[in-house]
Amino acid sequence: MAGxxxxxxxxxxxxxxxLRAVNDVxxxxxxxxxxxxxGPNGAGKTTTMQILSGNLAPSSGRVRIxxxxxxxxxxxxxxxxxxxxEQPPLYRDLTVDEYLDYCAALHRIARGRRREARExxxxxxxxxxxxxxxxGNLSKGYQQRVGIAQAIIHLPPLVILDEPTIGLDPIxxxxxxxxxxxxxxxxxxxxxxxxxxxxxxxxxRVQIISxxxxxxxxxxxxxxxxxxxxxLLVAFRQTPAIEEIERLPGVRxxxxxxxxxxxxxxxxxxxxxxxxxxxxTERNWGxxxxxxxxxxxxxxxxxxxxxEPAAPEPGNA
Amino acid sequence: xxxxxxxxxxxxxxxxxxxxxxxAALQAILALMFLGRVELLQQFQGQLxxxxxxxxxxxxxxxxxxxxxxxxxxxIVPLLTMRLVSEERRNRTLPLLFSAPISMTEIxxxxxxxxxxxxxxxxxxxxxxxxxxxxxxxxxxxxxGSALLGLALxxxxxxxxxxxxxxxxxxxxxxxxxxxxxxxxFWILDASGQGDARxxxxxxxxxxxxxxxxxxxxxxxxxxVYYGLLVAAFLGLSIRRLDADRLGG
Numbered sequence: 001m002a003g004x005x006x007x008x009x010x011x012x013x014x015x016x017x018x019l020r021a022v023n024d025v026x027x028x029x030x031x032x033x034x035x036x037x038x039g040p041n042g043a044g045k046t047t048t049m050q051i052l053s054g055n056l057a058p059s060s061g062r063v064r065i066x067x068x069x070x071x072x073x074x075x076x077x078x079x080x081x082x083x084x085x086e087q088p089p090l091y092r093d094l095t096v097d098e099y100l101d102y103c104a105a106l107h108r109i110a111r112g113r114r115r116e117a118r119e120x121x122x123x124x125x126x127x128x129x130x131x132x133x134x135x136g137n138l139s140k141g142y143q144q145r146v147g148i149a150q151a152i153i154h155l156p157p158l159v160i161l162d163e164p165t166i167g168l169d170p171i172x173x174x175x176x177x178x179x180x181x182x183x184x185x186x187x188x189x190x191x192x193x194x195x196x197x198x199x200x201x202x203x204x205r206v207q208i209i210s211x212x213x214x215x216x217x218x219x220x221x222x223x224x225x226x227x228x229x230x231x232l233l234v235a236f237r238q239t240p241a242i243e244e245i246e247r248l249p250g251v252r253x254x255x256x257x258x259x260x261x262x263x264x265x266x267x268x269x270x271x272x273x274x275x276x277x278x279x280x281t282e283r284n285w286g287x288x289x290x291x292x293x294x295x296x297x298x299x300x301x302x303x304x305x306x307x308e309p310a311a312p313e314p315g316n317a
Numbered sequence: 318x319x320x321x322x323x324x325x326x327x328x329x330x331x332x333x334x335x336x337x338x339x340x341a342a343l344q345a346i347l348a349l350m351f352l353g354r355v356e357l358l359q360q361f362q363g364q365l366x367x368x369x370x371x372x373x374x375x376x377x378x379x380x381x382x383x384x385x386x387x388x389x390x391x392x393i394v395p396l397l398t399m400r401l402v403s404e405e406r407r408n409r410t411l412p413l414l415f416s417a418p419i420s421m422t423e424i425x426x427x428x429x430x431x432x433x434x435x436x437x438x439x440x441x442x443x444x445x446x447x448x449x450x451x452x453x454x455x456x457x458x459x460x461x462g463s464a465l466l467g468l469a470l471x472x473x474x475x476x477x478x479x480x481x482x483x484x485x486x487x488x489x490x491x492x493x494x495x496x497x498x499x500x501x502x503f504w505i506l507d508a509s510g511q512g513d514a515r516x517x518x519x520x521x522x523x524x525x526x527x528x529x530x531x532x533x534x535x536x537x538x539x540x541x542v543y544y545g546l547l548v549a550a551f552l553g554l555s556i557r558r559l560d561a562d563r564l565g566g
Contacts, residue, residue, distance in 0.1 A: 053416040057564045079416040088415035105321040106417040150413065212340050 003031030006158045006188045007052065012061035014047050023212040029158065036185040037192040044212040046086055049162040051195055052190065053083035065158060067223050072186060079108070084158040086163050088147025096127060099135055100153055107154035107295030110138040121149040125179060141172035152183065159187045163197060173264030201222070215304040232264040233264040233295040234276060237286025247276045263293070319427040319555040326431025330397065336435065339393055344442055350385050351446045354378045359394050372510040375457035383464040386443050387528055391504060394472065395496030397435065397481025401428045403558070404517055406487040415563065425555045429480050436472040440465060460534040467531020470544040474524060475500055477551035479517055484558040500524070
């Protein structure tokens with residue numbers, strides 16, 4: 001994973017008037033890495049992506065793409081990146097082939113190699129049969145693919161995708177995610193999203209941004225640790241007395257939730273799952289379901305952005 | 318790179334019915350005016366022959382035709398330039414250009430050149446009308462050439478102004494109306510100068526005052542420079558406006 005550094009962001013800030021959209025953000029992206037950029041709406045994800053792609057000038061800070069400074073040598077830096085904005089920049093009155101040829105030309109691919117580049121990008125994005133169709137007539141999922149094809153046609157080392165699965169149906173989302181993982185093998189990918197499972201499904205590393213500040217930068221396993229709160233959700237056919245559960249080793253407290261499940265908080269590192277299962281069989285409670293509680297993205301934000309990481313309140317999980 | 322963008326603009330003009338209808342309407346209107354002048358010529362041919370120092374065929378047909386052509390194109394050019402940037406902004410396709418290894422200058426010059434190529438095609442089509450008179454006589458090629466050059470320069474100015482208006486907004490209609498208003502303003506600025514470019518500053522700024530000499534067959538470097546400055550100024554403003562997109566917000 002620790003390949004060459006493809007993008008380096010230093011102390012990036014961006015103001016819209018007096019509104020601080022991005023505040024002193026620094027990070028690096030290495031070759032062969034899929035970096036998830038996670039944050040709620042309005043956290044500064046898109047602003048950061050726009051700055052990285054050269055669409056927006058930062059108020060302060062430096063961006064290096066490959067060996068080139070994005071502000072000092074924009075042309076050389078932009079050669080090394082492909083960008084898919086939130087809304088794919090498609091000309092609806094062109095066919096897929098015409099559009100991709102134009103993109104190839106804009107990215108200074110020599111005339112003789114454009115066809116080859118176009119076909120390769122189409123093959124990667126599953127567009128082989130749609131070359132002669134008008135972009136305006138394609139479905140949203142296929143338009144998104146054309147957008148991705150546009151971003152990778154010149155084989156840039158760094159690909160920036162801003163919310164690439166927004167507005168797609170579940171099957172299309174799966175396909176696009178598979179495509180992004182495929183891209184991660186040859187390119188470094190920065191993926192911005194507000195959907196937590198998307199990051200877990202596709203990324204190697206994750207950064208969480210909240211109100212313009214980078215609040216977490218970790219591997220995907222590190223994120224999983226944050227996600228696991230010290231609680232279990234258990235469902236029985238015959239719910240036992242709470243005291244019986246609370247007597248089990250490791251259990252701190254238990255409470256019945258609105259949906260009938262028991263929420264069992266336990267000491268971190270002392271998972272009482274086995275005890276609960278054993279006791280439930282012995283006493284014939286009829287255990288139906290037992291699972292560790294997953295913190296939602298909001299809870300992680302709360303945990304990361306408040307100085308004292310408080311345990312989530314029972315009942316709102 | 319400039320030519321890639323220019324070619325794409327030219328092609329997209331012809332992909333919509335706009336360019337075709339503009340060419341058809343313009344050609345029809347100017348053809349009627351042209352025929353009117355030719356008819357006039359026929360009517361007074363006898364008297365002209367009797368006159369000493371009579372105006373030639375070219376002198377009767379060309380200045381009138383090209384003067385009208387410029388006025389009609391003043392109305393039409395904003396319609397051709399309105400979509401250049403505003404539509405890309407509205408469809409959010411500008412990031413494609415901004416994240417490609419192209420400078421703002423190249424983007425603006427490319428878009429300008431695309432429209433300019435189309436307008437040169439318009440000039441060529443208009444030129445065909447007086448040239449058709451060659452079937453029955455000769456022409457004053459000096460006067461015709463000067464008029465063609467004047468029209469081409471005036472259109473280059475119109476296009477630069479239209480392009481600038483298009484960079485200001487995301488609504489093509491607003492760009493068209495703004496461009497039309499600005500062009501008309503530049504056209505009528507000479508109200509006080511009465512057709513003399515040297516009368517005062519406002520008269521000097523008028524596009525009309527710098528177009529008239531070309532129609533009389535007078536090529537003044539000053540007039541050509543005026544159009545050059547006009548184009549450079551509005552292209553520069555367009556580049557700055559697009560740069561502000563990146564800086565501002």
